[in-house]
Every structure is written in C-alpha cells, then in structure tokens.
Amino acid sequence: MTATTEHRPSASQKSISEQGLRAFTNNIFRAIGCPDADAALATDVLVTADLRGIDSHGVARLSGYVRLWENGRLNTAPEPHVVHETPTTATVDGDGGLGLVVAPYAMEIAIQKARQYGSGWVAIRNSNHFGIAGYHALKAVDNDMIGYAVTNASPLVAPTFSTERLLGTNPICYAFPAGKFPPVVVDMATSAAANGKLEVADRAGRPIPEGWALSREGQPTTDATAVKSGGALLPLGSDRAHGSHKGFGLSATVDILSGVLSGANYGPWVPPFVAYLEPVADQPGQGIGHFVGAMRVDGFRPVADFKANMDQWIARFKAARRIDEGQPVVIPGEPEYWATQANRERGIPLVGAVWDDLQQLAAKLGVGALEEELTP
C-alpha cells in the first residue's frame, strides 16, 4: 500500500538476489558494531521491506542509520530490557539501540504474554527508527495472532488549524491472519502523503496535489518544496472539511501510545531520523517510542472459523463492483505479499541512486561491494 511501490523508476535500476542483499546488509551492520544476532535481525527487517516493495523503508535507509551511529546517536550493541511489567503489559527501554532490533525484542515479549494470557502489549522508549511497522505486526500473525505496531517519528505533520510541525507521519499497522489468502496487513502513515512523495516531485520539478502540504503561512500549496521551506505535511483527510482532524487524532493516538505511555519523547521533541538535524533541547523523554501488541485469535474464537470468515471477507471485497474494470479493490497487504514472491524469484530491484549510495557506504566501512545479479 505504500506509494513508493508505484513510483519505481525502471531506468537506472539494478537487481540483486535476496541472499546477496542480506549478506551485504549484514556486513554493514556488523561493521558498525552490531553483534551477529542483532545484525541478522536488523537485516531481516530492512530486506523484508525491500522484498515487500516498500523500498523507502528498506536498505535505502542503511546510510541514514550509519550516519546516526557516526554522530554518536545510536548504540549498536544495546541491551534492551523490561523496566515495568504486568502479566500482559510491559515497558521496554531500548538502550538507545536500533528500532530494527529493539522492536522485535519487544514484540517477542508481547507474543509470549499473549501465548500465556491471551494478549500482550509492550511500549518501547529510548529507541530509534524501527523500519516498516508491518514487519513487527506480522510476527504475531506467524503465531495465529493479530498483530499491532505503531511508532512516532520526526515531526513533519501539522495538526489541524496549525502550520507547525508537531507530529511524525506516525504509522499504524494492524495485521490479521487469513486462510487461503495472504494476511491482511493495514500499514499506513497517518499523514495524507509521505514526505518521500514530495521529494520525488521536487526532484522531478513537478507540483504536488493540493491537500498534501501547507506553506509556512498555513496556506494550501502545490509547491513540492513546502516542507523544506518551513511548511508542514497535512494529516490524513487533508483539510477540516474532509476530516483532517481525524488524521490528527490518529497521529496523536500513535504519539501518545509510543511516546507518552513509554516515557519516550513525543510531539516536537521526537529526535529527527536524519543525523544532520540535532535533537531539540529539554527533551521530556528518551529517544523515540514504539508500541506493539499481539492478541491470540483463539482467545476469541477457533482459528479455523476466523480464517474461514477472513477468506470470505477478502473474497467479497475483491469481488466489489469496480469503477474501472481494470482496477479491482486492493486488499491491504496483498500487493506486498505478491511483490515478495516476485522479488524472491527475480531478484530485488534497487534504483541507481540507492545502489551508488550503498557502494559508497561499503567502501567507507570496508565491506564487500554489492554485486548485481543478472536476471535469469
């Protein structure tokens, strides 16, 4: 469902096998000090994003994580630990580690609690960017559970009636097991559009649609540089008449669960992902925050009954009356499932700019270069 899946340029594109990309990424994480198990886990999160076609959140972000480490803002050998707990809730301190490592640690606790008591919920503080929310929620699905994962993020989005960047694109993910169909995975930013979409338009010299961003003065704009120029992204809904207060409410919910409940930072205090922006002073919490959860399907009804009804739900929505005969309803998570199968078979496509960036990273860190696979 991520927009970047549609915008993949075919021009300067190269392709690499899943194994090749895993080996390369693993080497990078080990080179910056991650223990073997952590490196393998962080690699799995990023490569899963690329396999699913969500290339904005895959290895394209590797150099960003490395720059955070270079700036001393990332602990690559963290010891995440539980600081507060009940039978079905916990708060984890991520020890300043990669969210790619800390969030799976927390989700494993949620799953263990759900196995024992039916559900498990873990708030995480003192963490960093955790990759795609869907990775974490799908861990629950592997256990016939419903998965939930949200995170706050660098402030880019203004609440309704303001033009101040106070919220991240704060994604929400719910994942549900199905029977013969792929799992339903709703994995979405709570902004009207991703910042990456503005960057793509900016590089192409194209305007953006109204409803994605505001100017610094709070006016509707089609200027792709609006956010860079002091403006802000708009919440889902775009304007008050179309429900932007609902997108604001969802984003606020994510911020409160991830930041306020865990003891992480929230709102404008969330530290930026990009290393060239310094975290603001007087932070009320530690690092960025996430919130993950798992509920056993058979805590509510037999798994087979649930999956049979999920299949009926999916089949009915796929059969919905179409506006354009060529465009069926898209079941959330299904395009990413099929992208994974295709990318496993044919190799993972990487755009030229990302390829070049990764090669420079490899040279800098002294690890082996990427080697292109020729499609069979």
Place this chain on the structure above:
Amino acid sequence: MTATTEHRPSASQKSISEQGLRAFTNNIFRAIGCPDADAALATDVLVTADLRGIDSHGVARLSGYVRLWENGRLNTAPEPHVVHETPTTATVDGDGGLGLVVAPYAMEIAIQKARQYGSGWVAIRNSNHFGIAGYHALKAVDNDMIGYAVTNASPLVAPTFSTERLLGTNPICYAFPAGKFPPVVVDMATSAAANGKLEVADRAGRPIPEGWALSREGQPTTDATAVKSGGALLPLGSDRAHGSHKGFGLSATVDILSGVLSGANYGPWVPPFVAYLEPVADQPGQGIGHFVGAMRVDGFRPVADFKANMDQWIARFKAARRIDEGQPVVIPGEPEYWATQANRERGIPLVGAVWDDLQQLAAKLGVGALEEELTP
C-alpha cells in the same frame, strides 16, 4: 470532534434539563420492555452523547431503536453472556440486545481483566447500534486505563476503486486519561464525512464538497442525494491521491475486529440500523459487532508520570502556531468535555424536529411528555 456539534440550528430549538431528559428516556426504554437496570444504562449512553454535543447519536436515535423493536429485530430483555474466554480476552454474545446495554457489559469485563492482568479485550457479536464509541472508551479512563472501542455498522462506504457500499462509517475511539486537562478522546468515523452531513445538505438544498461521496457510477459528485441514489460515502482520505486506501484500511480493521473476530456480520452483511431496510439474506454471523478494550496505564508506567506528560503534550499542542489567530488547535475530546459542563448547567438543547419526534414517541408508548425548561 463530531461535525454535528457545529451545525446546531438555534431557531426552533428547545432545552431540557439533564434530569428531565434522563427520566423521559428511561421511561421510553422501560416502555419497550427493558429491565430497570438496562433502561438506566441505555439512557446514560444516549444522554451522555447529547451532553457531549454529539446530538446525532443521542436521543435523536430513540425512535430508531423503538422501530427496530417494533420490527422484532431487538431483544429488549437480553442476557448477554461470555461464549469464549482467556484471562485477557473474551467473546460476548449480546443476545440480540441493545448495543447500549451489551457494549457496557463487555467493557466491564475488559476492565475487570485489565485490573487483574494489565489489559482486557472483548469482541461482541449479536448486538445492535452501541451509541457513541466514546462512552465505552471513557469507562476505562474512569479507572486510569486507556480505553478502546470500535463497531461496525450498516454499509454506506465504498472501498477505494469501488462504488459498492461494503463498509459502515465504522468508528474508532481511543481515550486517554490526562491530569489537569480533560481526557483526550479520539472518537471518529473512518469515512471522510458522516452520512448525517449529506442529509443536512440535502434538506437545505445545498451541494456537498467533492470528496465526501461518489455517484453510483463511481464519479466524484457534489450531489447531496448521492448515497440515497445508489452511490456511496468515501473513506477518510477521499481519493487515492489523498490516501483513501488508508481510510479503507482503517474501516476494514474495524470491520474485522468487530465482525470477523466476534462471529458477528461484516461488510455488506451488517444489518441496517434503519428498520425499513431488511437485513440481507445468508448472513455469515449474528447481528452487528463491536470490539472494546482497556489497558491499565500503570501497566506501563506510574499513573502520575503518565498524566504529567499528557498534560505537557496537551499544553504544547494547544500552544501550536495558529493559521488563524482566532482558531487554536482543538485537542480531541476537549470541546465535548466543555459542552457537557455547559449542557449540565444550562440544559440540553434539542432541535425542533427531534423534540416533535420524541413527543410522538411518548404519545405512542403512553409515557409522559417532554417538558421544556426555561433557561434561568
């Protein structure tokens, strides 16, 4: 946050005290066979909506519930019961009762489970319209817990790329306790606009903004009769470029949690609230479905710390740079909190059409008429 709070006409408006409206509503529910305790509970849910200024979901709906009962589609003396359970999850069969009674029964179970184990989650089937989601979520807040409530509803909304009504306006509510400020209550339909907004425009002979509805043919429309004419409401986000697939994903999530997980109906099979529309044949489940939950704040961190940070969060967002000097950022739940204080003091306003409808209802059921209070 509900749109209807803005559109209250002052012309043919009457006013009644909270006590007066409670006594009247209680009599109506008892007249259709509700036991005393159930009548009091259903009354509390509806009057709370009116107090909060969400008059679309208050006593204006009373005659709708009565018509469902007249049509034999409502059990006014239900025995809701748990049909499946773990320490922190349960499924409740609502026995065909009012959602106004069944959902509070389920939320009480969720709160008890949370008290014992940290969190509690209850799916509900075989129920009916449950009023405002916020009522149920706020029960958790009264116990220093985070509350969650969702419900599916009569199909009015089309998924992205379709023009078929397959989803309800499927609201989501999260409620969080705060310290010196009112609780943060995000209570929102997952459609771009409520159907009531189209009805208001239709009665006034006004067009609607593009982005609220589609024509039967799937074209954007400004026709306020679009849904009545075979079209559909649009999900939050309005169109694909502005993220309608996200609104669809949220609505799907609500439908799966409420319908598929509980064993209620889902998608196009959800029975309509209006008694003049018959439920469709071959229903896969029972009645409509809800899903509620509660998590203890002190399952994650001390309540005082959480509330202090909530207050800081709220104060920071209230202080956000404004686009229009006269319009501050609205904290979700705050207007409804102040509306409650005002309506308690000055009486609850009812528009003329609702007043007349209630008087006819009273005459039909042989209960005492409403008596207007003159504002002191």
